[in-house]
Amino acid sequence: GAVVSQHPSRVICKSGTSVKIECRSLDFQATTMFWYRQFPKQSLMLMATSNEGSKATYEQGVEKDKFLINHASLTLSTLTVTSAHPEDSSFYICSARPTNTGELFFGEGSRLTVL
């Protein structure tokens, strides 16, 4: 079945640094990818919809200048957390669907810890 790969799975960084997370669709092309964030014991919250070749669509309350999304190819989307702070520590997950109504496949997730 379709596979979405996410890297790195775990990252620890100092406050003020930037962290880049990659999301790849391995056996299908994804014009749209989704980025979610999940805090402990809470549900996944959609942060933004990444659109290949155009600007991402951000959900209300998500700072687009802080969470930079680039979707330069049909198989790769990146999320960069700029000037990370401890409150940005979370589980970030990307997802994509081979078709508009089919199954949503998730990356393995990236656990970010900001010291």
Added chain:
Amino acid sequence: RKEVEQDPGPFNVPEGATVAFNCTYSNSASQSFFWYRQDCRKEPKLLMSVYSSGNEDGRFTAQLNRASQYISLLIRDSKLSDSATYLCVVILGNKLVFGAGTILRVKS
């Protein structure tokens, strides 16, 4: 009101029990519905899609009631390995909305 609401649980059940989870959604224009399973500190994985006619996959049965805007998941003969968080997911347009999840703990 949340777009997708679930009882957070936890549901603590013995092995072999039958357990049912409910989910309600607020937007009648919602198009597709799924149940996902999420194990601790892992990504969610699709458990099953939910259709108006109801669908069954082994010990799992999912049902959708569009009139009441209600989705259910029934697990029969619970196994220890069923312990997880079950997420109700609703698609509205190009957007997927997740419920907060229901925690299931199956104990021997």
